[in-house]
Amino acid sequence: MISFALDDEERMIEEIARNLGKLLRDGMRKWEKDGVSSEIIKKYQETGFALIDLPEELGGVNAGFFKKVLALESMAWGCAGTTLFLELPSFNSHILVFADENAKSKYRDKMNKVGIYFDFDNNFSEENGKYTGSAKAVLGRDIALFFLVKDGKVLVFRNFEIQRKKPLALDAVGVNELKLSDSEPEDIFELKDKGRYFLSVARLYLSAIDTGILRASFEYSSAYAMEREAFGKKIAHHQGMAFLLSDFSIATSACQLYLWKAAWSLDTKQENFFQVCADAFSFISENAEKFTVWGVQILGGHGFVKDHPVEKWMREAKTISLLFGGKHISEIHSSEE
Template structure:
């Protein structure tokens, strides 16, 4: 079910992919959209939605068929995240983080590790998490303090990680730690798979957030957590490279989420403008509103073209994926923020109250400009590719 490519850079969805998208749309309309406001209001992780995504094989989207996944590639994964995010960004993050939190294993894990754990992720038995950021090390990985020291046949892990999505609900965490301070961080960091039941591991706190409230974000602590070589992803010292390769791919999921938020807000505002009357006619006949909606729809369409082109590059293992994924994340997240602000404006006072979804969409959109690499970092990635 891969994308059809023409001329190297062009793409389209196959008929099978379009059919799959329609199935997802129906699922979102019937099962996820009705839960979106409640998920945001309670701030609780929607275990029922995670179970639903597993039952419908959507949690299998990131994985190859040999590990129990759908084997449908990055483009189909982005389509699914986009469709879910149109209704509920928190629910779409379940799938996006499932991709992020397993990519290091898929990219660099041993065959034994992949065979051992990926089927558990693909079935939905395990939820994933990715632990790179720290209290003093966000965009700057060189400030990492979490460390793992070799003691005999084991590694002993100590430290703290911040801003970790799925904290408290993930079955295992991909954790990056300094293992050699005598070399640069690009060669002295190692990636580990840390299962949640390991002694010494704890979720120290959960954050209270402006948006994405149904997705838990928290601080993790590691106090003499013992690991073995079987828990090392790739080889010692390769962790930074693995993290950067992971983010080159996983940014696509956040771009898809941002695009879904933007399109959902545009669709809602357009529908509202057809029904709301002012000065004796529907407000979508007023040029001021028409121009807003036109710009909103154009931003969504442009973002989709860039995202799908980047996802097709991921499916073809194109060497310029990093630049294109950064551009897609940058453009789609900025579009999501701009579009949702305008959606609130189209609804006026109604847009500012929780009875209508666009204020939630605006709050959710902001995070897409921050996580998986801030948009300032995306501009650095793009700029460096042009040197």
């Protein structure tokens, strides 16, 4: 019989992450405006979540991706942007797993200053070893090194123009546009697997964060529907709203199960892990985009004002669906497997 019960260690991780998520929720508007406080950074570091999924050679404990997504989902329930900010060094470090030993030793301690971009659309052109182009969505607040991934190779740049995107979503972590103009990489190293592992990890992280956003939106909007009355009864008890809330609940549970399957595929090194992670990201990001809009609509006009967090979750879900090639590149990769 298949069991979905968590073991003692997994329950402990989930409980710690939920408590941290509550703190992130309390200050999410502040982190979005002013950046993450040193107090929150310290509390996060005390949890040890950054090390859960990293291999030992990169300073981690190699405890698995399933435990990681438990933490990510509960933290993102509190604030997705802050979760990405706190997890970004760990997230970035996975780019080194299939790099050579020289690259690992050279960049292992610098991953908190790295911005990573996969050039799926050939936005960067090369002439005589120099590159020109722009990357539209690179995560990070203090980027000193730009890792441009093209054809399975990582081109490392130190000289680039950076422009912070206008605040739309994920402002706590920072979303930037990076430009190169006849820039020569200071270093180049190859990814032995052409970047498939890192892309899968990236999609898993983003799927976990999206699932946390989706759960937060469902819980908040359904609670509102159970309190608000119209035509003599709670709006949740009107048939049309009841159907909507039922679909919302089903989507939230389905996304969590797909997330767990993707984490399992990486932990157990399944042959089709690349396809499973791509499919999971496509499915979860599409549902997160759709149902966080519903979360706003359930609140009516109140959903669009910052007195309620549903508008923030809607913005974040849309932004996440565009990162690292977005769900459309994920669908292409899945179809090619």
